[in-house]
Amino acid sequence: MSEPVVLVYPYFYDKTHDSHLFFPLGIAAISSQIQEKGLAVHICDCTFKDFGLSLQEIISYRPGIVGIYVMVTLSNDAFRLARELKKHLPESLLVAGGPLPTIYPERFLSVFDVVFRGECDYTFARFCSEYFKSNRNFLGTKCVHYPGLFFLNKGLIISNPVTHYNAEMIDRLPLPDRSGFDHKLYQDISEKKTGYKPASIMITRGCPYHCDFCSKPIFGNVFRKRAIANVLDEIIDIKRWGYNQLWIADDSFTLDLQYLQAFCSALISRKLDITWTCLTRVNGLTSTIVNLMRQAGCLKVYLGLESGSNETLQVMNKGVTVEDGTRAIRLFQKSGIKTSAFFIVGYPGESIESIEKTFDFSLAFPFEEISFNVPLPLPGSPIFERIKGINCYEDWNYKNELRFIYPTEIDGHWIKRRVSETMSEFSCRKAESIP
Numbered sequence: 001m002s003e004p005v006v007l008v009y010p011y012f013y014d015k016t017h018d019s020h021l022f023f024p025l026g027i028a029a030i031s032s033q034i035q036e037k038g039l040a041v042h043i044c045d046c047t048f049k050d051f052g053l054s055l056q057e058i059i060s061y062r063p064g065i066v067g068i069y070v071m072v073t074l075s076n077d078a079f080r081l082a083r084e085l086k087k088h089l090p091e092s093l094l095v096a097g098g099p100l101p102t103i104y105p106e107r108f109l110s111v112f113d114v115v116f117r118g119e120c121d122y123t124f125a126r127f128c129s130e131y132f133k134s135n136r137n138f139l140g141t142k143c144v145h146y147p148g149l150f151f152l153n154k155g156l157i158i159s160n161p162v163t164h165y166n167a168e169m170i171d172r173l174p175l176p177d178r179s180g181f182d183h184k185l186y187q188d189i190s191e192k193k194t195g196y197k198p199a200s201i202m203i204t205r206g207c208p209y210h211c212d213f214c215s216k217p218i219f220g221n222v223f224r225k226r227a228i229a230n231v232l233d234e235i236i237d238i239k240r241w242g243y244n245q246l247w248i249a250d251d252s253f254t255l256d257l258q259y260l261q262a263f264c265s266a267l268i269s270r271k272l273d274i275t276w277t278c279l280t281r282v283n284g285l286t287s288t289i290v291n292l293m294r295q296a297g298c299l300k301v302y303l304g305l306e307s308g309s310n311e312t313l314q315v316m317n318k319g320v321t322v323e324d325g326t327r328a329i330r331l332f333q334k335s336g337i338k339t340s341a342f343f344i345v346g347y348p349g350e351s352i353e354s355i356e357k358t359f360d361f362s363l364a365f366p367f368e369e370i371s372f373n374v375p376l377p378l379p380g381s382p383i384f385e386r387i388k389g390i391n392c393y394e395d396w397n398y399k400n401e402l403r404f405i406y407p408t409e410i411d412g413h414w415i416k417r418r419v420s421e422t423m424s425e426f427s428c429r430k431a432e433s434i435p
Contacts, residue, residue, distance in 0.1 A: 002132040003064030004040035007031055008054075010077040012070060013047045017063060021047065021189055022200040022247060026098070027069055028165075028176035029213040033125035038173055038213045039132070043180030046077075055081065059088050062228055064136065065128055067116075068099040070108075082111040093131065093138070097124065101381040102162070102217040105150040113138075117148040118218060119164030119205075121173055167224045170205065175234050182239050183358045187403075196275065198245035199238045203231050203263070207251040208279075213344065215380035216251070225259050228266050235272055248278035255281070263295035264289075275299045282328035283320045290335045300368060303328065308361025311352040312347050317382070322361065329365050340369035345419070346410040348373055348387060355415075366433060370426055372419045374404055395432050 009024040027043055034041045042061050046054040058066060058081075066085055070078040082094055096105075097120055105115040112327040117126050123146050133140065143149055147163035161323065178199075187197040203226055205219040254260050267274070275297045282303055295300075305325045307313050313321060333338050342430055345355045362370045377384035384390065390406045402416050 002039060004061050005034050005043050005065045005067065005128050006042045006044055006058050006061050007034075007049065007065060008044045008046065008058060008068045010046050010054075010070070010074050010081050011091075012049070012051065012054075012077060020247075021186055023047075023178070023181040023183075023186055024069060025176060025202060025249070026089055028178050028180070029178060030067070030124055032174040032177035033121065034124075034128055035177060035258070037125050039125075039128055041177075041180075043177075045181050046147060048185050050079070052075070055084050055088075055277055058085060061087070064091050064132060065093045065095060067097060067124065067182070070096055070100045070114075072100055074098075075100055078243070086111060093136070095124075099215065100379065101150075102287070104178065105159070109150075109152050113151065116146075117150055118201065118220075119165055120148065121165055121170070122428060123147050123149075123163075124271065133253045142177040142245045142263040147285070164220050164222050164224075167226065170224060170273045171227045171230045175237050176258040177350045178237070178241055180192060180324065183243075187242060188256075192428075196245040199241070199243040200247045200249045200275070201231075201234060201238065202249055202252055204255070204259075208255070209319060210317055210382070211250070212315065212382045213377070215378035218378045219251070223255060225256060228262050231263065232266060232270060233273070235274060239272070239274060241338070244274060244275060246276035248276055251295045253278050253280065253281065254289075257284065260289060261292060264292045264298075267296040268271070278302070280328075281320065282325045283401070285328055287331055287334070290331045294335045294337050298337055300340060301332055303339055303341045304345050305341045305350075305361070306355070307347070308357035308359070309342075309350070312350050312354050312358075315347060315349060316344070325361075330387055333366070338368040339365070341365075341367050341371075343370065343372050344375055344389045346404070346408065346412075346415050348408070355418070358419060361376070362422060363425060363429065366430075370423070372402070372422070374402055374410075374415060 007027045007030060009027050011358055013021065024047060031043055044058050068078050068082060085092065085094060093114060095114045095116060097106045097116040099114045101108050108115050127146050143158060144160065144192045148159055149158065149160045151158050191197050205224045206222045207216055208221055208223050224381045238246065276296065277300045280301045280303060282305070283426055303325065306316055306318060308322055310321050329339055341362065343358050345358055373393070374390040375383060377387050377390055387406050402419060404412055
């Protein structure tokens, strides 16, 4: 067998932060696809390891290819790992993939040999196989045939167009390889916090909406749905690993009500005995579908309400109103599904009065959880292209959630104080409501 491929998730769990932890689903998916090619694969999930231990583990495999997943919040550690691996494994091919390399591939070529942009299903596994078959002759892999491939060849940039796979091709993919993770640790942490052991799953891809703050570099705007039977097979596999709840991580899971109805009906008829939570938009929902979600095991939804001001929602290009949000909240409450809400305060051009409306809105309903962020102009989002003075190299980690990374007239200290006051008020009201 050829040298192994090592797939790295460079997230280091900070135990002081109250995180929702899930093993990296994308890494699991790519792993199964590489295995289908008959190649050896190792997963290095750094979540519960320190940097030094992770580095030594990767080196010990003596890999021919190292693939590192990178998004904005992981960028510092990803580059740090890559630089160390270059020193210790000079013969290994370093590959970057994920949201940030998709948007800024040229920034990765100072350390990485190759970047894969966009959806890497099929493509990366085939590339690994042909790379080894060509005796590690990179240019012998017919590089033009790999969608999303980006690299430097004799001073010239080779940049192949990205692709988005249709639903039929997504359904033909093998189930994610969940064997390379410390499931007990993931489950114990979540069960201690929530009483459940959730695993992530992706059922649909893409989002047709165009929110001002949103970046969709991987799955894009085209909405695609997996076959329900295919989804049920994956749920059965998830249960086999000891999980009893799903976190449906899709951007637009509730977009197609007919599909949502079919999913719920299948869960009920198959009696899979698993609960689930999901993200949802607030528009288009009906009492019938919300009640069916509850019957099918939905316990909680996460609502991107963002603002209590219609003027700010319009600037955000959310395509919904405060009234739409209020109606959705009441639908879920009536059905017995809990709601949690995300809010953004301090949006460019937003007034103090508008921000206060958002704080008031967040306290107007018995949410299970609320969270506040200041605008985070992600690379690839419209707001990122519009705002001047953004620190593009900032590593946006949890410590920076309420810190503006661009010049603004909003007083950051005031924002922090008002968020703290609102969260304290929320906690008091929630405690008073508990029997």
